[in-house]
Amino acid sequence: DRYQGGAYRTLEDGILTYDSLYDPGVFDGSFVQMPGQIDPDPGELLVVEWRLKVDDLVGWSQYDPALAVKSDEAWVMGLGFGVEQVLSVFEEGVSAAIKPGVFHSYVLRSPDMRTYELFIDGQLALQGVFVHRAGKSYVGWGDAVQGGASLHHWDYFRFGVVVPEPGSVALLGAVIACCGRRRA
Numbered sequence: 001d002r003y004q005g006g007a008y009r010t011l012e013d014g015i016l017t018y019d020s021l022y023d024p025g026v027f028d029g030s031f032v033q034m035p036g037q038i039d040p041d042p043g044e045l046l047v048v049e050w051r052l053k054v055d056d057l058v059g060w061s062q063y064d065p066a067l068a069v070k071s072d073e074a075w076v077m078g079l080g081f082g083v084e085q086v087l088s089v090f091e092e093g094v095s096a097a098i099k100p101g102v103f104h105s106y107v108l109r110s111p112d113m114r115t116y117e118l119f120i121d122g123q124l125a126l127q128g129v130f131v132h133r134a135g136k137s138y139v140g141w142g143d144a145v146q147g148g149a150s151l152h153h154w155d156y157f158r159f160g161v162v163v164p165e166p167g168s169v170a171l172l173g174a175v176i177a178c179c180g181r182r183r184a
Contacts, residue, residue: 003015007050007143008102016154017144022151024059029066029142030157037114038074038137040161048108054083055101061085067141069159071113073078075130079108079118080144081152086120088128096125115143 006028007020020026038045048069057064063080066089070076078089083101088094098104098120107119110130118126139159143150 001051008025014155015166016071016139017152018065018154020064020143020149021056021151022056022149025146026143026149027146029140029144031138031140033136034136035072038069038139038159038161040111043138043165044070044161046108046110046113046159048157048159049106050154051103051105052081052156053101053103053153055151055153057083057148058148059145059148061145062148063089064143064145065141065152066144067108068138068144069108069110069113069130070133070135070138071130072137073113074131074133074135076135077110077116077128077130085120086125088126089130091128094126094128096120103153 007018007026008022010017012172015182018028021024021027038046047067048067050067052065062085063082065081066078068076076130080087080089084098086096088100102123103133105121105122110116114130116128116130118128141157142155143152
């Protein structure tokens with residue numbers, strides 16, 4: 001039956017692969033509700049890091065794998081990933097081109113759950129805003145669009161609130177980048 005079940009998931013050499021090409025109605029991912037634990041306090045940063053490669057995308061949508069972050073006060077941001085672009089789901093015309101067929105390392109930073117910066121492969125690629133929507137706080141990622149199907153690979157995904165020392169935000173980015181395993 002169409003629109004039944006999840007993506008075909010495999011885990012090989014530490015890479016989680018989602019394959020939903022068999023059915024554009026698949027919606028499959030990870031969703032973590034964490035009320036009171038995601039929003040940074042003044043002087044802190046929410047940092048979300050992942051490494052992702054999108055091999056194929058079919059269907060009506062411009063993206064299928066996605067990431068979303070929602071605050072305790074119901075402010076949300078979302079990113080969708082295509083083969084050649086990353087786009088802000090809730091903002092009109094906010095997107096960045098990416099090289100197809102390779103893994104990209106992403107770092108999302110937000111000091112206030114109202115604004116964010118997205119770094120792709122160490123370069124600032126997007127600056128955007130959260131929008132207000134009803135619901136509880138969460139972090140979600142995976143195969144996200146019913147009507148779109150994809151083959152995509154996640155090398156790692158992690159998030160948390162950090163307390164950068166004054167003047168060390170650049171150093172924080174370097175430390176975070178060094179902590180992740182690199183694969184070709």
